[in-house]
Amino acid sequence: MKRNCRSGSLIIIMAALLLICTGPLMAQDKEADNMQILIAKVKADKKLLVANNMQLTEKEAKVFWPVYERYQNELFLLRARSLNMIGNYANNYKTMTDAKAKKLLDEFMAIENVRIKLASTYLPQFRKVLPDKKVARYYQIENKINAALYYELAAQIPLVKADNP
16 A cells, blocks of 8 residues: 555544544534534545555445445444543543553553454454455555554653653
8 A cells, every 4th residue: 555645644634533532522513513524534535545445346345345334333433432541641641640550551452452353353254255365455454544543643642751769
């Protein structure tokens, strides 16, 4: 998958969405509507990125996209859980204790385990509709998007402050 302007902007939009969501909850309907529009755009851009890189035949596309949509819906729920965790981290950053750090780390590990389990659960479903080479390609695309997203988040999220003796 070549990193072009479109994929780069998608990653920036996804990272912005994650970072925007870590702020205070939106109180106004207009802001909530704008967030829904941004979420829809991110999903559409990601789908376009996948479509441009999967090289699906018409027959493959017909059976792939429904599985993709179900998987993305579950990933979206998992990302919402991640956003909540990041928000908790931001809220506790200045007053971090070992107990809070433990809770956040446990939540991070639980999210990662669910992410891996979700990918494993969907693997047979993708294999039913695509040859293994294309399934591998799809998982590579997902992994590249996740890596870029994690990179953007890592650049924005400060390390836990260490206690100085």
